[in-house]
Amino acid sequence: MTLKLRGLIPDARDPIGGMINDSSNREILERYVALFESLSLENVTDLAELCREDVLFKDPFNHIQGAAAFVGVMRQALEDLHEPRFHVSDVAFSEKAEENRLCYLRWTMTFRFRPSGSEKRIEGMSELHFAADGRVQSHIDHWDAARQFYEDLPMLGALIRLVRRRLTFKG
Numbered sequence: 001m002t003l004k005l006r007g008l009i010p011d012a013r014d015p016i017g018g019m020i021n022d023s024s025n026r027e028i029l030e031r032y033v034a035l036f037e038s039l040s041l042e043n044v045t046d047l048a049e050l051c052r053e054d055v056l057f058k059d060p061f062n063h064i065q066g067a068a069a070f071v072g073v074m075r076q077a078l079e080d081l082h083e084p085r086f087h088v089s090d091v092a093f094s095e096k097a098e099e100n101r102l103c104y105l106r107w108t109m110t111f112r113f114r115p116s117g118s119e120k121r122i123e124g125m126s127e128l129h130f131a132a133d134g135r136v137q138s139h140i141d142h143w144d145a146a147r148q149f150y151e152d153l154p155m156l157g158a159l160i161r162l163v164r165r166r167l168t169f170k171g
Contacts, residue, residue, distance in 0.1 A: 028134045029091070029130075033091070035047060037086055039084070040078065041079070051139075052131050053066065055136055056140070057070040059143070060141070060143065081111040082115050083110070083119075085109065085110050090105070101130040102130070122143055122149065127140040127141075
């Protein structure tokens with residue numbers, strides 16, 4: 001499945017900077033986003049071909065290195081959660097990164113802990129660094145685990161909300 005990222009990835013002819021200049025890099029990014037938006041147990045191993053063997057993956061729960069470990073983290077999420085889905089709503093390229101090898105994806109993940117449970121929603125940003133060969137060198141997810149995850153846990157959530165109320169500016 002080829003996903004055209006209409007409006008998300010600047011066209012290579014665009015005279016304004018902030019894009020990946022190499023068409024193979026653009027193709028890998030398009031495939032990477034399309035894969036995440038359709039991620040399933042049937043295709044999760046396809047991540048390995050779009051990443052370097054030594055890819056770094058980091059999020060609020062994991063800090064791992066290697067394509068096999070990255071695929072393992074994603075596979076575990078797909079197995080443990082019900083109806084997990086990602087939607088990428090925006091892509092931005094760093095103007096300061098060497099050869100435009102850094103981009104940011106804004107995304108939303110929805111899932112359920114139980115089949116009949118309520119839908120959970122996490123909004124975040126992924127920082128993708130590309131190697132010289134165009135494949136993903138690192139994928140670092142940034143999202144508020146305290147507010148978007150831990151606060152929903154029965155006992156821990158109450159404690160986190162209490163701490164947040166005490167630290168919140170009351171001016």
